[in-house]
Amino acid sequence: MMTNATPQAAASPSAHTALLASEPERAAYRDYAQPGIDRVRTFYRNNHKHQTLDFVLAKKAQWLTFSQREMTPWAALEFLNTLVDESDPDIELPQISHLLQTAEAIRADGHPDWFVLTGFIHDLGKVLCLFGEPQWAVVGDTFPVGCRFSGRVVYPEYFALNADNADARYNTENGIYTPGCGLDAVHMSWGHDEYLYQLMKAHLPLPALYMIRYHSFYAWHREGQYRHLTDAQDAAHLGWVHKFNPYDLYSKSDKPPVLAELKPYYDDLMAKYLPASLKL
Ligand SMILES: [Fe+2]
Numbered sequence: 001m002m003t004n005a006t007p008q009a010a011a012s013p014s015a016h017t018a019l020l021a022s023e024p025e026r027a028a029y030r031d032y033a034q035p036g037i038d039r040v041r042t043f044y045r046n047n048h049k050h051q052t053l054d055f056v057l058a059k060k061a062q063w064l065t066f067s068q069r070e071m072t073p074w075a076a077l078e079f080l081n082t083l084v085d086e087s088d089p090d091i092e093l094p095q096i097s098h099l100l101q102t103a104e105a106i107r108a109d110g111h112p113d114w115f116v117l118t119g120f121i122h123d124l125g126k127v128l129c130l131f132g133e134p135q136w137a138v139v140g141d142t143f144p145v146g147c148r149f150s151g152r153v154v155y156p157e158y159f160a161l162n163a164d165n166a167d168a169r170y171n172t173e174n175g176i177y178t179p180g181c182g183l184d185a186v187h188m189s190w191g192h193d194e195y196l197y198q199l200m201k202a203h204l205p206l207p208a209l210y211m212i213r214y215h216s217f218y219a220w221h222r223e224g225q226y227r228h229l230t231d232a233q234d235a236a237h238l239g240w241v242h243k244f245n246p247y248d249l250y251s252k253s254d255k256p257p258v259l260a261e262l263k264p265y266y267d268d269l270m271a272k273y274l275p276a277s278l279k280l
């Protein structure tokens, strides 16, 4: 269970979202119908085909020992920076630029420092790609496994290729779960969200952990699906996931922020919350 106390509410993001795209501009994001998007379609075909319950359990056993390598948080971010996320229709930017843009937009709106730090590290789990995992097992939208796949997950037609879809143990509404069990008891499709949550759970407050763990779970936080599996703690923290989402999505632009100017601030922030070295 996640037991950290809930910190004070962040300042309202509604009035001044200085570094976010405007409402009309936002319609152009996450547009999976735009031309040249075959790369994303192929990505989700692989993702939905292979993310079975057995696959997720095997990945947890493989990666949650954190025995790959040990490095400082900065070294991990610089290591991550060589990756381009092929599931994302919106950007071709280096990862660290996306993280800086997300964090700076959160900071510009006056939110607490742990929220800014969450923005700065939320995709750090994508280092799994650099350890040799295929991108379909690291990035993209996430969904529960071990129960029926929602038709509101992106590209739901590809779940027909998933062996669990035809397995009577897993293809009912609740599958292996009991109603109201809470998301902490639910196995999500494997990726950078769960991996980073497990890496950070001793270091950040619970709202930050919800943002990290469920930021790609659009079927829940955007589409309102899987409510039958959530509990009171999930319901109480959904608002934090909502608060985080526009910074992840709409702070994206093709204008890179200047890392050298921002580094001292983020040095202090990482020193305040994170261990000096991370076991990945
Ligand atoms: Fe992400």
Ligand SMILES: [Fe+2]
Residues within 6 Å of the ligand: 098, 122, 123, 248
């Ligand atoms: Fe992100």
